[in-house]
Amino acid sequence: LAVAGVRGLKPYQPGKPIDELARELGLNEADIVKLASNENPLGPSPAIIDAIQQQLVELTRYPDGAGFELKAALCERLGVSASQLTLGNGSSDILDFAVRVFVNQGDNVVVSQHAFSIYGLVTRAVGGEVIEVPARNFGHDLDAMAAAINDRTRIVFVTNPNNPTGTYSTRGELEAFLAAVPEQVLVLLDEAYFEYAEVEDYPCGLDYLSQYPNLLVARTFSKAYGLASLRVGYGVSSPVVADLMNRVRPPFNVDSFALAAATAALRDDAYLAKSIAANRQGMVQLVAAFEQLGLSYIPSVANFVTFKLPDGSDDREVNQQLLQLGVIIRPVANYDMPGYIRVSVGTAAENQTFIDALAKVLA
Ligand code: PMP
Numbered sequence: 001l002a003v004a005g006v007r008g009l010k011p012y013q014p015g016k017p018i019d020e021l022a023r024e025l026g027l028n029e030a031d032i033v034k035l036a037s038n039e040n041p042l043g044p045s046p047a048i049i050d051a052i053q054q055q056l057v058e059l060t061r062y063p064d065g066a067g068f069e070l071k072a073a074l075c076e077r078l079g080v081s082a083s084q085l086t087l088g089n090g091s092s093d094i095l096d097f098a099v100r101v102f103v104n105q106g107d108n109v110v111v112s113q114h115a116f117s118i119y120g121l122v123t124r125a126v127g128g129e130v131i132e133v134p135a136r137n138f139g140h141d142l143d144a145m146a147a148a149i150n151d152r153t154r155i156v157f158v159t160n161p162n163n164p165t166g167t168y169s170t171r172g173e174l175e176a177f178l179a180a181v182p183e184q185v186l187v188l189l190d191e192a193y194f195e196y197a198e199v200e201d202y203p204c205g206l207d208y209l210s211q212y213p214n215l216l217v218a219r220t221f222s223k224a225y226g227l228a229s230l231r232v233g234y235g236v237s238s239p240v241v242a243d244l245m246n247r248v249r250p251p252f253n254v255d256s257f258a259l260a261a262a263t264a265a266l267r268d269d270a271y272l273a274k275s276i277a278a279n280r281q282g283m284v285q286l287v288a289a290f291e292q293l294g295l296s297y298i299p300s301v302a303n304f305v306t307f308k309l310p311d312g313s314d315d316r317e318v319n320q321q322l323l324q325l326g327v328i329i330r331p332v333a334n335y336d337m338p339g340y341i342r343v344s345v346g347t348a349a350e351n352q353t354f355i356d357a358l359a360k361v362l363a
Contacts, residue, residue, distance in 0.1 A: 003123050003127070004127060004253050004332045005105070005124050005126055005127040005128070006124075006216070008124065009121060009124055009125060012061060012117060012118060012121060013334065014037065015034065015036030015037040015328055015330055016034075016036065016323070016328050017158070017256045017348070018032045018034050018328070020073040021034075021326065021328060022155075025326060027326060030169070031326055032326045032327075032328065033326060033327045033328070033346065033350045033353045033354060034328040035304075035327070035328065035329055035343045035344040035345070035346045035350060035351075035354055036328045036329050036330045036342075036343075037228070037330075037344065038163065038193070038221060038223060038303050038304045038344045039220060039223070039226075039344060040069050040224065040225070040226035040228070040275055041227050041278070041282075041321050041344075041345070041346040041347045041350060042226060042271075042274065042275055042278060042295060042347070043226070044226055044227075045265075045268050045270075045271040047213060047225070047264050047265075047267075047268045047271070048142045048205045048226075048261045048265060048271075050264070051260040051261050051263070051264035052260060052261055054260065055256045055257050055260045056087070058256055059256075061256070062252050063252050063254065063255050063256040063259055064256070064259060065251050065252050067085075067190055067254055067259055067321070069259065069260075070087065070232075070254075070259045070262050070263045070266075071087070072335075073125075073262075073263045073266045073267065074234060074236075074266065074334040075355070077266050078206060078207065078236065080209070080236055081207060081239070083242060083243075083310070084209070084234060084236050084237055084238065084239055084242050085234055085235065086189070086234060086235040086242050086245040086246055086249060087232070087233075087234050087238070087249070087253070087254045087259075088218075088232070088233040088235065088249075088254070089231045089232070089233075089253045089254055089258075090220060090222060090229065090231040090232065090233045090236060091190070091192055091218045091219060091220035091222070091233030091234070091235075092118060092233070092252060093233065093236040093249070094216075094218040094233055094234065094235040095118055095119060095122055095157075095188065095190070095218060096122045097235070097245045097248050097249060098155060098186060098188050098216060098218075098235070098245065099122045099123050099125075099126055099128065099155065100126060100248045101241075101244045101245060101247070101248055101285070102154040102155055102186050102360055103123055103126050103154045103155060104126075104128070104154075105126065105127030105130040106125070106127065106128075106129070106152065107128050107129070107130070107152050107154045108123075108128060108129040108130065108131050108150070108152050108153050108154070108155060109123045109128060109129075109130055109131070109154060109155040109156065110133060110144075110145050110148050110149060110152065110153055110155070110156040110157070111130055111131070111132055111156075111157045112132070112133055112135055112136060112139075112141070112145060112157075112158075112159070112162070113132055113133065113135040113139040113336055114132050114135050114160075114162070114164065114165050114332075114335050114336055114337055115132075115140075115157065115159055115162065115163075115335075116157075116163050116190065117165075117334065117335065118161055119157045120132075123155075128154075129152075131148050131150075131153070133145045134323055135165070137167070138165040138167050138298050138306075139165060139167030139168070139169065140158060140159070140160075140167070140169050140173075140180060141164060142158070142169055142173050142174065142177040143176070143177070143180075145158070145177070146177055146180040146181055147231045148183065149185055153175050153185050153343045154185060154186060155186045155187075155188050156181060156185060156186070156187050156188070157183065157188050157190060157266065158174070158177070158187060158188070158190065158251070159187050159190040159192070160174070160189060160190070160191060160194070160197075160202075160203070160205070161193045161194070161202075161300070161301045161302040162302075163192065163193065163302065163304070163337050164304070164306050164330070164332045164337070164340075165298050165300070165306055166298055166299070166300020166301060166302045166304060166305055166306060167198065167298065167300070167301075168197055168202055168246065168301050169203070170201040170202070170203070171201050171202070171203040171212075172201070173195070174189075174205075174208075175203070175208075175282070177211050178208055178211075178215065179233065182215070183213070183214050184214075185214060186214050186215075186216055186241070187212065187214060187215045187216070188216050188218060189215060189216065189218070190218045191205055191217055191218065191219050192218070192219065192220045192223055192233075193223055193224075193301075193302040193303060194234045195203070195224035195225075195272065195275075195276060196221065196223070196224060196276060196279055196302050196303050197301040197302070198276070198280070198301065199301055201256045202301065204238075205217035206236060206241060207300070209236065209237065209238065213237075213240060213241070214241070215234065215237065215238075215240035216235050216237040216239075216241055216245075216266060217236045217237065218233065218234075218235050219233060219234055219235075219236070220233035220234075221233060221261075221262045221265055223256075224275050224276060224279075224303070225262070225265040225266075225271075225272065225275075226265070226271070227258070227261055227262060227265060230255075230257060230258040230261050230262070231254075231255075231258060232258040232259070232261070232264055235267070252258040269288070271358040278345075278347070279303045280346050281348070282345035282346060282348065282351050283300065283303075283305065283345055285348060285351045285352075285355075286305055286345060286351055286354075286355070287305065289351075289355040289358075289359075290307050293358070293359060293362065294310075295307050295308060295309070295310070296308045303344060303345045304330075304342050304343060304345060305312050305342070305343060305345070306332060306337070306340050306341065306342040306343075307340065307341060307343070308339060308340055309339050309340070309341060309362075311339075313339070314339075315332070315333055315340060315341055316331055316333065318341065318358075318361055318362070319331045319341070321361040322354075322357050322358065322361055325357040325360065326357075327353060327354050327360070328344065328352075329341055329344075329354065329357075330342040330343070330344075
């Protein structure tokens with residue numbers, strides 16, 4: 001029954017939900033540690049809870065379909081104009097809209113090996129093809145990605161920092177890449193984790209928008225802003241691309257709670273700073289544990305880190321054993337990285353629970 005592109009698809013596999021594992025193990029949800037989906041471990045800030053409560057009286061009304069207030073807050077924060085913005089139900093929406101706008105059956109998109117699986121999924125759904133370019137040191141090989149573009153290429157997906165490897169492309173690498181991509185090809189720069197990248201040569205995608213009308217930067221409130229459950233993200237691009245994106249955007253795709261919470265989150269500098277500082281400390285804690293356990297890991301600038309199990313260990317088996325101990329992580333075999341596991345940075349206590357469980361499983 002389905003169209004050709006959809007027939008071969010497998011649905012996206014999210015991290016195991018906490019309540020499901022708690023039920024399976026007969027434990028309380030509070031006894032489960034989930035470090036599988038790169039979520040913010042701090043819990044919501046009081047300002048967000050307040051913003052959501054204020055929306056409750058409007059429950060029977062449709063949300064503001066144009067997202068006026070959130071766009072105004074984004075314009076102020078990012079120094080862009082409202083005509084450059086597309087709001088999404090998570091940044092996943094932005095990825096999906098871009099493919100629907102630009103990719104026809106038989107066209108292709110270029111992605112890196114070890115990249116977020118949704119790029120391939122949304123592309124194949126519309127009958128597009130995926131050109132996967134081998135990674136270099138687990139990160140994007142941007143030279144090779146530019147070289148892989150052919151006359152049916154419509155989008156190149158660049159994830160910076162990348163999920164699941166936590167690697168990043170430097171300012172110099174990104175600039176050379178943008179200059180090499182033909183202007184009729186969209187560069188979709190996915191910056192879901194950009195707030196965490198504190199390294200000096202990390203480039204901010206927004207800096208290149210005025211020079212490259214074929215650039216679309218996707219961002220999310222799901223990670224450093226801690227709003228994953230509300231589903232809100234955005235795209236920033238030239239007004240021409242934003243206009244096209246908004247033509248395929250379903251009406252009211254971002255609900256009132258998400259709009260209000262994201263607007264409040266943008267003004268909540270203290271929460272963002274706290275999230276980033278906690279992540280920095282948690283990363284030090286995890287990396288020290290890997291070193292103590294003699295495990296190699298991929299240096300990460302995001303809020304997760306991917307490490308290598310000892311030779312001969314099976315990631316799926318280790319995953320099962322960690323689950324039995326109430327710890328949910330992400331085996332990355334489905335990102336073409338068998339033998340590796342990705343763990344999100346949690347609170348200090350969550351990280352320690354994970355470290356103790358991992359040491360036990362590997363003993
Ligand atoms: N891009 C990347 C690289 C991601 O890792 C994720 C979430 N896992 C997303 C986009 C989508 O996130 P959301 O839809 O919650 O904004």
